[in-house]
Amino acid sequence: MNQSNPMPGLLHDDHVLHRISEELAAKFDGVFSPEMVDRYVFESYTALARTARIKTYLTSITRHFALDRLNALAHSQGIRPSGVPEVLFVCVQNAGRSQMAAGLLRLHASDRINVRSAGSLPAEHLNDNVVASMKELGIDLRQEFPKPLTDDVVRAADVVITMGCGDTCPIYPGKRYEDWHIEDPADLPLSEVGRVRDELDGRIKRLVGELL
Amino acid sequence: MNQSNPMPGLLHDDHVLHRISEELAAKFDGVFSPEMVDRYVFESYTALARTARIKTYLTSITRHFALDRLNALAHSQGIRPSGVPEVLFVCVQNAGRSQMAAGLLRLHASDRINVRSAGSLPAEHLNDNVVASMKELGIDLRQEFPKPLTDDVVRAADVVITMGCGDTCPIYPGKRYEDWHIEDPADLPLSEVGRVRDELDGRIKRLVGELL
Numbered sequence A, B: 001m002n003q004s005n006p007m008p009g010l011l012h013d014d015h016v017l018h019r020i021s022e023e024l025a026a027k028f029d030g031v032f033s034p035e036m037v038d039r040y041v042f043e044s045y046t047a048l049a050r051t052a053r054i055k056t057y058l059t060s061i062t063r064h065f066a067l068d069r070l071n072a073l074a075h076s077q078g079i080r081p082s083g084v085p086e087v088l089f090v091c092v093q094n095a096g097r098s099q100m101a102a103g104l105l106r107l108h109a110s111d112r113i114n115v116r117s118a119g120s121l122p123a124e125h126l127n128d129n130v131v132a133s134m135k136e137l138g139i140d141l142r143q144e145f146p147k148p149l150t151d152d153v154v155r156a157a158d159v160v161i162t163m164g165c166g167d168t169c170p171i172y173p174g175k176r177y178e179d180w181h182i183e184d185p186a187d188l189p190l191s192e193v194g195r196v197r198d199e200l201d202g203r204i205k206r207l208v209g210e211l212l
Helices: A008-027 A034-051 A058-076 A097-112 A128-135 A151-156 A190-211 B008-027 B034-051 B058-076 B097-112 B128-135 B151-156 B190-211
Strands: A086-091 A114-119 A159-163 A176-179 B086-091 B114-119 B159-163 B176-179
Touching: A008 A034, A008 A058, A034 A058, A034 B034, A034 B151, A058 A151, A086 A097, A086 A151, A097 A114, A097 A128, A097 A159, A097 A190, A114 A151, A128 A190, A151 B034, A159 A190, B008 B034, B008 B058, B034 B058, B058 B151, B086 B097, B086 B151, B097 B114, B097 B128, B097 B159, B097 B190, B114 B151, B128 B190, B159 B190
Parallel strands: A086 A114, A086 A159, A159 A176, B086 B114, B086 B159, B159 B176
Antiparallel strands: none
């Protein structure tokens, strides 16, 4: 049998993840138990590690993802309501459309709306032309990453907007739910991605007007 | 904007999931908090719903998956040790090789070894020829389903065996870890799948001999 050694990098990650877990447990003291926060951190890491191609920033991405999920959960349970409308964009890969939509909503609504995005089958990384196209508007998506759709973020959302993910998106009763028909920018040239972006931009502006 | 109604089926699922959550919370009373069991049930459901094509048995599959993950977690924390070696098989789709390996190990070791399988990118369903090929040995895989790799099952494993998932499998220190070079049965005709199965069978028998 082909015996291999454990990858040394993961020894290091385990240590970092425990530190993140302790930090977030303190943040959610009295809200969630330390054991639950710990599970959120370690399962978020594994969920991202399954699909992420570049592992370099995986622990800081994990911290960001786990923190956002815990905030979503606290909000959905009415423990720490955000006080602003919460919007979730979902597409298949969370590499193009849902990332653009989230970036545009942040641009137009700033902190008056809380926005998240996720994918039913997250890609390894964001689409390069999507990142370039958003940069033309001054929106920096280089720190964003494809995230799997989780129960907590769906429950936290007041508005769920799906784009091309068919029936793989679980929809909860009582939500405002929309399915937008937006062309998939994957494999489109930069100029065409700009056209998709501008179409999305019009919809996002209307959504912001309706929510605020 | 294209306004749709929530899918009625999910109202029903939500109700069933709450019942599953209560049942499992009672099973793990004094081990895990009801809130944590609840998260395990609902996140397991969403994780499976992301990729499963057939949604008919999703709640009973969810119960099975969440229960197995909670058992894995309790074992890994030394709270409820299983008392037998725990083996985890991982491939990309959890639709072929890792399912065959798990089925063969169950055949040869029965309850003397605890076995799990998972995928880094779970498929929509098991490979038909894999199910047929295993049936030739009297092993019924029709109740099995592709599951995403989670942190809890990796931590519970004494032996992790990967097949073709490259560096997407997180490996924890202190585990026995092997990478098996086994041909991917996807798209192979039934006779060739039988050859792959028999090669796996030889390795599984050796593994059982070593572990028991």
